Amino acid sequence: MKKPVYDEAFKRQTVQHIKESGQTVAEVARELKINDNTVYGWVKKFGTDPEVVAAQVFKSDEHQMREMQKRIRELQEENEILKKSDALLRERPSVKYSFIHEHRFEYRLEKLCIVLKVSRSGYYKWRCRPESEREKHHREMTEHVRKAYEESRRLYGSPKLTRQLNRQGIQISERTVGRIMKKQGLRSRTVKKYKATTNSKHALPVQDNVLGREFQATKPGEKWVTDITYVWTVEGWLYLASVMDLYSRRIVGWQMGERMTKELVIGALQQAYGRGRPDPGLLHHSDRGSQYASHDYQKQLLTYEMIGSMSRKGNCYDNACIESFHSVLKKELIYLNHYETREQAKQSIFEYIEFFYNTRRIHSSIDYHTPMEYELLYLNQAA
Template sequence: MAKRYDKEFKVYAVKLVVEDGRKAAEVARELDLVPQTLQKWVARYKEDQENSFVGSGNRSPKDQAGYEKDKRIRDLEEEVAILKKANGHLRKKAEVIYGFIQEHHHEFRVEKMCQVLGVSKSGYYEWRDRPVSDQSKRKQKLTAQIKRIFIASKKRYGSPKITQVLRNEGVPVSPKTVSRIMKENGLRSKTVKKYKATTNSKHSHPVYPNLLNQDFRADKPGQVWVSDITYIWTREGWLYLATIMDLFSRRIIGWAMSHRMTKELTLTALRRAINQQTPQKGLIHHSDRGSQYAAKEYQALLRKHHITTSMSRKGNCYDNACIESFHSVIKKELIFHEDYQSREEAKRSIFSYIMTFYNSKRIHSTIGYMSPMAYEKMYLRKIVS
């Protein structure tokens, strides 16, 4: 008499292959199964996880009625889920819809997707099994590369930056092509409305002249530092972020975060900058006229390391545009997409962004579409050779 296996057994057997990554032949041998049988189960499971083994084992009439009701509910839920994900594909060519079905066939039933999206199942399988043209292969490869870069940037890069990364990797491509592929695949960079914060310039401390005059060029590291403060909302209340950027490479060399916007906040960021990049003769430190930067203790630390003070003109945000641009970027790419439950959660998130993405990976048009750290290394190689 042939052996019979219920649904639970089949699912557990299949998961040994699909989820644990074991070889089907090895699992079949251990379970005393014909290898071809297990392979069929695996194929059915991949095609339709929810209903792959319907009918396996015995079910009472009452259970059957309940099952049918649940199945109808699942069908409706699945249709809604498909429509939500395929919203941008509904009026596209059949080939585009087939591509969507292929991409999501592990998530939804092929038959159900074809039904909802108005294409034939046979048409999909014919498209899927058709020999891939060289042009399609090139597009598939390019699409995979674009997705890789997009995901690596944590969905922060748009088509211009992805185009530049591809070119840096030796892939000749136009921004128009990248933009089209991103649109076809629903890849949209994180962008949010700009948000501005200012410090308090109404104080009795001395202020200093603007030595930069909006000339944001630097010939080497450690020539000009620019600094500013911004703030971030968390469920615990405001968190303040002070940063110092080296103007040459746009690298953030000093940072500090606190629940209070005090001179100690900016002093901590300055100490970290000094520890990161030993001040050289002629270094200019530029900031706005905020009391935290004009404070006696802050200016004393600058003098101690022979750093010259420069300050923006009153009410002119463009005088400190580079560091304000960084604060705009971190908010658009990270902060405005989060709902921080605590200041500590925000601190860890912001630290990770600055140290593991912005400084080391994020490319900048102003420095030849390189990351700050890569740009500095290139400069050091040049002066050494």
């Protein structure tokens, strides 16, 4: 297997992730399937990089704001508890304890006891009563569902949570998961929005649609699809070019910048080629945007011995997989955050792609595996 090559942007953002997340170098290296010593070398080289240091300073400046937001959340929490438990304030303690037990994952136990005017020791004593087998099973299933929900960054609905739990050997039906989620107030926090970015009004030559909506591949490095999307920040627009391997749905290359240029998409292609090192003859599909139709980009495809393919004019379905990824990225990350700077957005997107989407997020199109898992399965079978 050819050794992957990583560009400086990837290295720098990996170092920044280590400094901000609190993870060890070994943990990050293990997640990214990179040698420990390689990542240590990146830390040594880029640890004092101005961009990395600036990001750290920016976060420390937000400390006071976070403290204020924490106090606001506490007041909101008390108000929500009072609304839900208003009818229980005059009830006997056992009824209050039952309410506390039911909502102990939704709110802090200490806050529940204070608002309902009962002692924590009384609650613990009540909880020590003998538990029936049915109650025990329901409690265990609720804990499994909540844990899987949090591990998905609170993004999965009941179908994916059910498959994730089944993969872990936990036998539970989608109907039960849905019922638990409803009772616990767990909802997928995605947001739907869409806006097109492609500009195909140019005089540059275009390729035929060789892919023909055949979105399945027989091995990694056989078919790649690519596209550009945008992210709004207070500082201005940030553009993201992504390259996806259709076999595993892994994002093998990406590049971010302030302008939607041919250099942006070439950078994403170069990163993908460096990391994937595909054999000659790979089928590369894009839309008819001027960036992909440019002479420099087409020259790069020839250098890498790739076969070019482009969507038909005005037909977004011809490139549905990569557009679906950008839609998911926005619903699961972009629309749930507010970015003050482009650098803040870059780091957030980098962490989503490399530490969640590629390594942890399961996909129905690849039998509910993660992209990394699916590629490893292929490599093991091939070996």
